[in-house]
Amino acid sequence: MSKISTKINVGNFFEDFSIGQKIIHPLPRTITEGEVSLYIAFTGSRFALHSSDELAQEIGYNERPIDDILMFHLTFGKSVQDISLNAIANLGYAEISFPNPVFIGDTVRMESTVIGLKENSNGKSGVVYVHSIGYNEQDKEVLNFKRWVMVHKKDKETMIGINEVPTFAESTPIVEDINIPEIDMVDTNATGGEYFFEDYEVGERLNHPEGITIDDSDHTLATKLYQNNAKVHFNDHMMKSTPMGERLMYGGIVISIARAISFNGLQNAQWVYAINSGAHCNPTYAGDTIYAYTEVLDVIDHSRDDLGLLRLRTVAIKNQKSDEIESPKGEDGKYLKNVVLDLDYTVIVPKKKTKKQ
Amino acid sequence: MSKISTKINVGNFFEDFSIGQKIIHPLPRTITEGEVSLYIAFTGSRFALHSSDELAQEIGYNERPIDDILMFHLTFGKSVQDISLNAIANLGYAEISFPNPVFIGDTVRMESTVIGLKENSNGKSGVVYVHSIGYNEQDKEVLNFKRWVMVHKKDKETMIGINEVPTFAESTPIVEDINIPEIDMVDTNATGGEYFFEDYEVGERLNHPEGITIDDSDHTLATKLYQNNAKVHFNDHMMKSTPMGERLMYGGIVISIARAISFNGLQNAQWVYAINSGAHCNPTYAGDTIYAYTEVLDVIDHSRDDLGLLRLRTVAIKNQKSDEIESPKGEDGKYLKNVVLDLDYTVIVPKKKTKKQ
Amino acid sequence: MSKISTKINVGNFFEDFSIGQKIIHPLPRTITEGEVSLYIAFTGSRFALHSSDELAQEIGYNERPIDDILMFHLTFGKSVQDISLNAIANLGYAEISFPNPVFIGDTVRMESTVIGLKENSNGKSGVVYVHSIGYNEQDKEVLNFKRWVMVHKKDKETMIGINEVPTFAESTPIVEDINIPEIDMVDTNATGGEYFFEDYEVGERLNHPEGITIDDSDHTLATKLYQNNAKVHFNDHMMKSTPMGERLMYGGIVISIARAISFNGLQNAQWVYAINSGAHCNPTYAGDTIYAYTEVLDVIDHSRDDLGLLRLRTVAIKNQKSDEIESPKGEDGKYLKNVVLDLDYTVIVPKKKTKKQ
Known part of the structure; x- marks a missing residue:
């Protein structure tokens, strides 16, 4: 027994x-190198700093981060x-x-x-x-x-009867001592983008044209690689008896795809400094195609003369082009049903003086 | 011509x-590191010895095996x-x-x-x-x-008219000189499991709660990575004209998934010492969700004072929870139709004295 | 605004x-090693030179190319x-x-x-x-x-009104100074093939028996890994409103699969010297099974006494066995609808003197 x-x-x-x-x-x-390669395979990410040791060294690193x-x-x-x-x-x-x-x-x-x-x-x-x-x-x-x-x-x-709720900063504080090396040189021929910190302005909206479809193996391989074992992402047998009816995609997959899509227009924004807040507005399932647009919420200068920061809002939409929606929320203040991510984050962008001549 | x-x-x-x-x-x-990363992506395996060089070194290795x-x-x-x-x-x-x-x-x-x-x-x-x-x-x-x-x-x-059949040991013999380093220290905060060799007893049954669904790309990518070229796993065109009607999953995929699922309850059983025997009881196809339970068949002490061995039987079931079947075989002595693997194997588990204080 | x-x-x-x-x-x-592992997972490629540092060193390299x-x-x-x-x-x-x-x-x-x-x-x-x-x-x-x-x-x-069309060589010229190390030794037990340059003859046709089915995740993961961002390969939402109705597979995927399948019969042809020309005759979609056959177009001796070259034509066919078609084109001179690749390329094959005794 x-x-x-x-x-x-x-x-x-x-x-x-x-x-x-x-x-x-x-x-x-x-x-390992394995994770780095798989991440490019999952997302198609083209931020050059993470693709090339040569480029990372030219910027000022010993190797690519x-x-x-x-x-x-x-x-x-x-x-x-x-x-x-x-x-x-x-x-x-x-x-x-x-x-x-x-x-x-x-x-x-x-x-x-x-x-x-x-x-x-x-x-x-x-x-x-x-x-x-x-x-x-x-x-x-x-x-x-x-x-x-x-x-x-x-x-x-x-x-x-417990009710102890902490308070949070509206955005991640920006420190004086940003831990990236002094930026020696940005070769725009290598990064693929000609725009620097000074080129962006508050209110600017980038309608990224790419759309990427995610399939079952894509998202489950990624989530297993991350050793994230939340059952809703892996167990189709269990999910079939829920209202969802199928595996739910890990929200981090959508963040990654949206970030990869945002490359077009933000090629030199190779560092995510902070994520201020984020909402997974609606579920994403295998077969959905992700589009995204980005708004520049704030342009933040820094005492370092080689870089500045952009506070961005990237909105990811499923199965609808990024230029087809004006706002992620409807008149009732609720997220539209195709909006799957509303991400408020801050990136670092080199200043013009770093441009390789 | x-x-x-x-x-x-x-x-x-x-x-x-x-x-x-x-x-x-x-x-x-x-x-390479590529195979190691891909294996985690295929299985979601969380045995810490294979995930972390730091942890492997604390145990006594130079690097993770x-x-x-x-x-x-x-x-x-x-x-x-x-x-x-x-x-x-x-x-x-x-x-x-x-x-x-x-x-x-x-x-x-x-x-x-x-x-x-x-x-x-x-x-x-x-x-x-x-x-x-x-x-x-x-x-x-x-x-x-x-x-x-x-x-x-x-x-x-x-x-x-040839009929020369060898005989096999009922289980893989256990040698005196087990080739793993003297276990210095097991940090249960890092391995995720608090149980050691002395905690397991014969007859104990672990109903692992996780279920993992396998899709076509998952199993074909893995089997191609292993350079296993058996046609039944890859050629959907050929398989459509067989009674199976689709690609058959390589049995090794099920072994890997069952082993990964067995982590929950066996976190410190990070070494497979031997596989005594195994049966692929029924075929597995893309879309099937694998569940598993494990029975402790034997508790085997060893002259080494840092480790012991457990002989285990892990049964993998498709599209049915592990606690929903009592025995893998029906009253007729035949495997139930949802049972896909019956694996008899031996793992190494550290003894309590190795626990990091 | x-x-x-x-x-x-x-x-x-x-x-x-x-x-x-x-x-x-x-x-x-x-x-990185990640790309190398993923390529084997995508294709099942078994050319040994790219799988083993030991074998590459025996041939004359410091490490596998x-x-x-x-x-x-x-x-x-x-x-x-x-x-x-x-x-x-x-x-x-x-x-x-x-x-x-x-x-x-x-x-x-x-x-x-x-x-x-x-x-x-x-x-x-x-x-x-x-x-x-x-x-x-x-x-x-x-x-x-x-x-x-x-x-x-x-x-x-x-x-x-511009009309400036360059001319191309009918095949890639073959240079005197081929940049691979002097081949020390080919261990046919390790490469899996017993045939050397001298064994092939013009007009020989190899009907490779393997067929490999490609799924959505297979081809999109590979194409994203290559940072090839052509929209037709990734955006199912967009493709649904085109006559194709679904994502088109990157033609390079078919080249890779055909090359991997050609291993059976060409095991020692581990180097692609040149691609003379290639046609993607028909589109390939997820779910298609790729077969291939190879014809020896030319046997090209070289001044190096350790190697020669074979000019090959590999034809890839979808959902039809390689021995079921005689020619890729019909009587009207047009490609048959199942033919997806017609590749004219040149490989390097060691001569018999390099065989490990």
Whole structure:
């Protein structure tokens, strides 16, 4: 007779979290050339800094750094089994920053601290707020963000009454000491873009013309690569008995595709400095084609004379061209049904003086 | 006028094999970071030893070793064109062992010796038994197994009458000198699992909750990566005119997915010591979702005080949750139609004394 | 109010090109182990020189070189956004050569010169002829070819009247100084093929038995990896409103699959010396199964005593076995509807004296 084991990790429920609790997420990950190649295969990304050691060296690096969004996925994925395995919804992100670059061969890991808990009034679930920090093997911070998810309660009958909600900065603060090397030289023939920081203005809207269709294997291979084990992305058998009827795409896939599409017009914006906030407005499924447009929300000068920052809003739309919608929300203030991502983020763009003559 | 070439390799038929015959399989393969990344993308595997150089070094390695099952596929794939290109069925495996670890940059190759031949009574086919050994570039054994396949005869009219069947050990013998470094320290925060050798008991059953759906590109990309060229896995045009009606998934894919799913509950069982036997009970096709449960068949102590071994039986099921079946076989002694793998194997688990305090 | 940006690169139209114009294609690319592994996963390629450092060293290299066709795709992909983003059709290639080998870690880039322009008589489009050269990071030529594409005009009303058409060599010239190391030794047990240069004869036809089915994710992942951003390959939403009705496969995918299939019978032809010309006779879509046969057009001796060259014609067919068609063209001189590639190319094959005894 077999005995059912209790060694199975069923993830954390609302009652398993407490304010101040520190969670060390398992699975440190050594990032390799394999991840870098696969990321290009998944997204078609063409930001040159991440494609060429020669170009990275000309800019001022010893070697090309890992794409910030790829690093985010690889690091973030580790937190799923502790934070959001029983999540009803990923509600939001705030203050995402990338304090230090990551290179091929680095090993990243992540830790989280619970900073807020709010029981829902129906007593069946609650919202967990965490502050998560990713580190490299030298214990340098490589990722820092806050996140909140709605999680099931174990005991849906008893109210706990906790309601501690943290506040977040409206955007990720910009520090004086930006950790990228002094930019020696930007060869626009190599990056593919002729525009520099000074060329962009507030209110400018870039209708990126490309559309990229995502299939089942594309998104499941990527999400498995990130060791993100949220069941909704992988288990078609289970999803068939839900209202969705099929596997839901990991929202990070849409962020990656939208960022890759934004290359056309933002070729020299090769660094994501921060993600201020983001909403996955509607679900994305295999077969959907992603389009995107970008608005320049702010043009932010910096004391460094080689670079400035652009605060951008990139909106991703499924199965509709980017120039066919004016605003992501309708007159009722709700997101249009084809809008799948509303991302507020900040990129670094070199100034004109860095242009290779 | 063109002349039809006779240079095409059509594979070996039953008559092409003889007892004692030695076959050097072509295509030595240098294993790279690319294979390691792709394997994680194919399976979502989270065994930390294969994900992190830092963690491998803490355990006692210089660098992370290649996942045993990945190494099996990459090495095994080479034998297909010589042994099983004309196979009617892959009948069984025995005494699979992994004598030495393989690392990124190693080059593996394989040789086989024919150890048995049994003509079927209908005269149309026969069973070929081989003993296959994989080596690294220093000629150290990295894989050792026995395998038998049913192969077509060229001349289906003439009986040969050969009937030499080898015997196999019921399980792969366990040696004194296990070739993994003395385990310095297991950080359960990093491996994601708190259970050690002493925690498992005979008869314990782990119902792994995850299910992973496999699509066409997933399994064909993996099987091509392994340079396994069995036609049934790749040629949809050909398969449409067979009773199967579509491409059959390489059985090794199911082994890999089942092993990846078994992580939940067996996080510290990071080494496959041996595969004692395995049956691919039913075919698997694209779109199937794989679930798995594991039973502890035996708890095997070892003279080394840092580790012990567990003999496990992992059963993979398609499109049915692992806790919904009690036994893989029905009352008639036959495998249930949803059961796709019955794997008897032995893993190494560190003892409690290795736990990082 | 947002202001529509003019920073979007919409690609070049016929009027944007001028004879003698030099175009530096952006996106230098460092080639990694990831690309090499993915290429094997995409194609199942088994040419041993590209799979094993040990074998490459035995032949005379320091390490295994990159597969010539993979290098072609990675380098060629960069020219799409400048040359063929607005292409109506890729009309042809000529004089493709691979002057120097490329290795893992090399960074490749490409430049083109416009060598011909021919306006079409309808005034709506024209043909652009370019001479493109790929370089490694030491500015050595690694790829050299000519190509012509039909491109839309911006102003379809006004005739320009240009008609400068270059001439091309009927086949890529063969130089005295072939840039591969003196071949020390070919181990036929490792390459999987027993035939050498002297074994092939003009008129010989190899009916390769394998068929490989390509799915959506296979071809889109590969094309994105090559950073080839031609919209017809990625955007299913757009393609649904065209007569094709779905994404068109990048023709290079078919070349790669046909080359991989040609392994059976040409195992020692591990180097593509040149592509003389090629036609993508019919479109290929996801779900198609590719078969191929090869005819030996010419047997070309060389002053080097370790190697010779074979001029080959490989014909790829979709959803029909390679031995089921006699000629790729029907009695009307047009390609049969299942023929998808007619490739005239030259490979290097070692002579018998190099065989390992």
